[in-house]
Amino acid sequence: MPHIASQDGTSSWPAMSLAEATARVIAPGMPCETADAVIDGRTVRVWKHAPVSLGAVLAHSRIYGDRIAFVYEDERITFEAHWRAATNFAAALSEAGVVKGDRVAIVMRNLPEWPVAFYAAASLGAVVTPLNAWWTGPELAFAVRDSGSKVIILDGERYARHGPDLLALPSVTHAFVSRPVDPLIDAGVVDIEAIIGRPASWSDLPDHAGIVPDLGPEDDATLFYTSGTTGQPKGVLSTQRAVNSNIITALATQQRAFIRRGETPPPTGLAAPQYSGLISVPFFHVTGCVAILNLAMFGGSKLAMMRKWDPVQAFALIERERLASAGGVPTIAWQLLEHPARDDHDLSSLVALGWGGAPSAPELVRRIREVFPQTRAGQGWGMSETSGTFTSHNDEDYEARPTSCGPSPAVGQIRIVDPVDGKTELPIGDVGELWVSGPMTARGYWNNPEATARTFVDGWVRTGDLARVDDEGFCYVVDRLKDMLIRGGENIFCSEIENVLYEYPAIMDVAAFGLPHPTLGEEPAAAVTLKLGMVVSEADLKIFLHGRLAAYKCPVRILVLAEPLPRNPNGKILKDTLRAIAALTPAR
Template sequence: MTEAALPPGWPAMSIAQAHALMTQPGSPLETEEKVIGGVPLKVWKNLPPSLRSVVEASRAHGERVFLVYEDERVTFEAFYRAVSAFARELAAQGVGKGDRVAVIMRNLPEWVVAFYAAASLGAVITPLNAWWTGPELEYGLTDSGAKVAIVDAERYQRLSQHLSNCPGLVRVYVSREAEEIAHPWVAKLESVLGSANDWGRLPDQPLPPAEVGPEDDATIFYTSGTTGKPKGALATQRAVNSNIMTAAAAGARGFLRRGEAPPAPDPSAPQRSSLISVPFFHVTGCFAVLNPSLFSGAKLVMMYRWDVVRAFELIEREKIQSAGGVPTIAWQLIEHPARANYDLSSLEAVAYGGAPSAPELVRRIRETFPKSQPGQGWGMTETCATVTSNSAEDYINRPDSCGPAAAVAELQIRDAADGVTVLPAGEVGELWSKGPMNCKLYWNKPEATAQTFVDGWVRTGDLAKLDEEGFCFIIDRAKDMLIRGGENIYCVEVENVLYDHPAVMDAAVVGIPHRTLGEEPAAVVTLKPGAEATEAELRAHVAERLAAFKVPVQIRFWHETLPRNANGKILKNELKKLFEDAPASA
């Protein structure tokens, strides 16, 4: 993007000056120093102390609509009543502070109620990936030691034969199940709450008593591991809620960089509305979208599954101002031929993260939606979503950057070999991130914890560089991982499943480019001497054991040992060339 696209005199101040101004004493975004877990950290002074406090504050939004799903509309008051009713039910089942409560469903109003009902008791909410297979879900339930699970009908069908292998579970609630349930400790969620449109008729009663503070455990979100099984990242109430202030501060910084005062909160202003098209079971959907929306009184319009034409219909019908999630979605909003048939003039922001995005996307968003400000950011499960944000003129000026760190966060580029030496601006090394949004540890995995969480820092595994003003540029991933439309796929997990096939001797998974998803998994395998297997057979073998998005879209056969370097590491860049003659995915 050229300098001509930027307003005259921009920027009015540096990033450091903007951060100092908006975090000064007396500001809503004021920061202070606290020692947490023995580590001095800069924190947001006015942060809501817990997820429970966010629920209590949200009731002030009253009869404004909070959740929209198909023909269901849930106001903030109705939502509060449903959360209170279900929290009381969970308490009656013995759920208390520190107990793990799993939520396993697609984006539905019930997901949100289950999350905040458990949170209000001080339980550790454990959302599991709705795309996981039955065995993967069983692992998540047993590894976390979940006491209660709240699932939708599809997930219940997937899990029912595994419940006997989850001895810690005492109760399962199933949402939107048409069939009768005969299992003695499985109940329909509707028997407690009724249907979403009726939540406003539930009793007006306070949340059951619980003491929940900023350093108490809040959530376990699972991230696929580079070795072995997925790891549960344990986050505190402070870490989760930090996104609320981080998002507000990113917006304020844009005004200050233009030389303008950030607008004061106006309760009479029109309600903000967002299309939520990424899963709540990822930190982006839950921490960066859902929780700030509940706190600020924004309307969230949910989709059961992503469909770009349906998204156009909802943007027009609900006058949605913000959409996005991952670059895939932004590209589809821009390029679908049906776009011209809908009034999308309400869109003011198309933001994304979770996957690499091309600088060209900034230009295309501005051309297609002139009112809309593109934005992106960087974070990971271990940082509870957002650490960096890049939007407005800063993104136009640096479209290949994910932005500078939040005012309470710190980034370093360290030598990837020793993990200690801090490199100067402009040099590429491993990205380390520090701040109050960092998770505490990996659940029940002390060795992995020690490798990733070091003296308040998260060792990210991303290769990156910082410029003189602190803008971060992600160069590559040090971990053997690819990102398909925002979903992390750790290659070793897929390779291990391929190795389990009796015909496979050697296997490697690589990412191949995809126009909108960013990349997709493909595999190269060597069969054992005399063994036979087809591409379809191997893909089916993976599909039976892993979620569909992890299944290689192509498998090529290599008739000798896969090429390796002197250290025995497979030369995946060489293997990627095998797919260059294939038609480009779109």
Template sequence: MSDVETQTAPSVPVWPVMTVAEAHARLTAPGERFEIEEKVIRGIATRTWKNAPPTLRDIFLNGRTFKDREFLVYENDRATFESFARATIALAHQLQADGVKKGDRVAVIMRNLPEWPVAFWAGILAGAIVTPLNAWWTGPELEYGLADSGTKIAIVDDERLERIQDSFGALPGLEKVYVPRLPGEPADPKVRRLEDVIGKVNDWGRLPDRPLPDVPLAPEDDATILYTSGTTGKPKGALGTHRNMTSNIMAGGISASRNFLRAGLPLPESDPHKLPQRVGLLVVPMFHATGLSANLSPNLNSGGKIVLMRRWDAEQAMQLIEREKVGSTGGVPTIAWQLIEHPAREKYDLSSLTSVAYGGAPSAPELVRKIVETFPASQPGNGWGMTETTATFTSHMGRDYENRPTSAGPAAPVGEMQIRDPADGKTVLPANAVGELWVKGPQVVRGYWNKPEATAETFVEGWLRTGDLARLDEEGFLYIIDRAKDMLIRGGENIYCVEVENVLYDHPDVMDAALVGKPHKTLGEEPVAVVHLKPGGTADEAELQAFVRSRLAAFKVPVQVVFLPEMLPRNANGKIVKTELKKLFEG
């Protein structure tokens, strides 16, 4: 997201006055803010942003130039950019004292707290590969992530500490765990209170001004491991570089600038130091690529204020929007729908909202119209991306989105998209033909952590095989049709069907099981299961739901279970025909 992103472009009688390609050509010309240059990265010629911050450390340094501006707001805690910087540097030095060397893994596992970005950037400044793990995961899932990544130091909140402390014996490489806001004293010798290093949030400004750790960082250095999942059901760590992360800084900004040009309007001021501070209500988790790459990093880079919530509550969100004069929020369609339909909405002044944007889940075209009707000063926006594309790959907002409500928008000009024949993975299909989406660009991660076979299958000669079935129109706007991978998305959370199915098969009464997505207005889709029991099996819906809940995160639990008296329908290859099963949940 950029500083011009929330400056609404007034409507003009003739629209658009130029094509997307013409707008991109002007914006990326030599000497312009969004100038593009080609670099050879790991042997592949790649278009890159010439003026993007080189590394995440540069984003940190850019943020520090805003000094006494507020950066993080959480309940009664408020941190300025300078106080955040001092806390981050203090923790970075502590990590070095703990033996963290360049390339070591430092995990961050907590809800959206002010300490989350401190932990993340402290790891970065110390040269670590920072590994944010899904705070919704169960204890066994977190143990897998910590073991697979080889985490040396973890920074976790007290809820996550409860989930992982029984796993300490199985994690010999985990040397120390820091915990903010821990009630009482640590019960394990490897656990330490984070406040002993950086103090409480409102006291961060009193920490000494120390130099940054002396660790050389370069754009192609590994920076992050963000876990996604694959069709095997086990999460895979997407290994991202500094360039992958910083490329999002420009991708969001050019979308807004493109809108101004297509409306025939001059580009607005882009220097964030000369603009009123942008305020965003961040309600998506920072452990997601969307929360980290498309929200947290751009706001730190350009002096934006981030308002955090302990957990999503629509009325509390409206109170915060009114109190903090929030200009942007969103993340997944659920957020927009709940704000629009809440019965208490008229009680609050939400006129500060100028952007309601989302991605990560299917959204109904009617949501675009509803946003425009409900928040007249606000621009709707969405986009498409994956963990493997470090969030934003396409972006869509304002007038373009209103005119193409079923599209996810065009790619940023550093990105390339192709629709290929799924049968051979090579034949490039013409405009409007449906096939598998392949993408290439500086935001595509370099592979999966310690999984060479999965890497070779998914990353081919600089291209990422997304597994999404899609089409591109004549002007390059992307339309996601379906997912080739067996996966559904519930309110922005990826659910890989095989993982839930494997748990159902572990139940002694289950003979046959399949998970499919049932359309849901606000969540996009929900997981529902179809099961055939073994002879004499007596398990009911509640028992199977409880069985899954005991082993997997709550968002993966089927909201409904349908029992069939016979085996599930299969095709000639023996695969379950899920299109038939979805019909059970229609209407």
């Protein structure tokens, strides 16, 4: 087991094993205590004190009163104001006929009205259906039609582009619009401001008693659509328990880090100082909504929103709001580290950088310690099918194992299964398909029994990721099953190529992918973007890789791109797009 000296040099880490620390975190009487529950006829270990529903999270958030919940440009919204806006908007949704089980679609960029819409619909027992605000009209129409959404809630930009077409779909009866671009004249369309006013006046809204449906932890809660990078998007249906498990999973990870360090975990709730973070990923993705927004609502954290990601604006916001955390995907962390404007701002409040959605390189951890010595890093892994974060770790655990995404939570289980036969569980250290189970796994795919049967097997989720587990239980995702290259019968993991390229000082972002070959089947290729002011050639990078990778693993093509690598809103790199770019780019 690796040992790390403490910052003051007086002790060494870890103070105890992972198993012992976890046992203390989940002990009876602790906030992260576990219990047994029967889910779909199976006995499952669950978080005993997880909120029973998203409506319960909204109700709990009111205890934070005048604390600031959201910052957006010059708007500042307290938890009390948000609660009043959400409960009053819920009353309007109820008048529009929304009842438990109805799907309510949200098509908005990150605005203060987004969480209002989300928790208003959730408090009625509706199945909230966040849709990708970057999608085209046909993509949005597919998801609204597939989900059978009764109500759609849009921002002004999305309504101007797609609203009338979406409202014409058979299931849709009402539309609500936030910050409309033009006056709303269409029947069945209401300006949200006419109901709850502007954010500055939300605290003056009446104390609405609200509608409290009979909701249990196994009732449906959310319907997130997958990115659709490998075909038509699939709606992932999760329960109240599944989405709220993230709250305690995150708390358990934090407390485990303190206990592993030999320290007492800090207090939670009202007894704790308010935490604050930069939200730089969209709420319409499971990470932004379940793993960030819902945690902040329950824990009383302040979230500072940006209209769109910009590293210089992020620096200014961190400095102005004294934000403690930032991140989302590794690319954002790299930009915060490498942008030349960083030194123009006071970023001393930043004590945590965390990410998921894509593997990070060990070099990133080293650079964080160099640039932000007061800052700890963390990484997690999850997917829509696990309702957000599944594995996670931070602080010394992450520094000791920077290529790991952390161990399974106490209420979860991991299997590494032979990807060929799909049955045989492989031993510690072997690479196979990652299967996971626990209370956070989704119910299945909406209206898609065939896909559900392929992915959800007897309480387990077949993730499609290739991974291994070490002897202490830490998981290492090495590639997507579909992204692993097979060159002339030799397996090549893209992450291995990427990690070596990240060691080159000029590289900001990198992705490895396969190119078709008539006899070998595939050959490795890569695309990179550079840090500002850096210049490097494909030949330079090939020379760098020589001797660092086996010859058969070295990319035959390396694209040096001027634009950021193409990603979907979940942070996943679009490798099909890179293959198309490579096909159109003459080899040198």
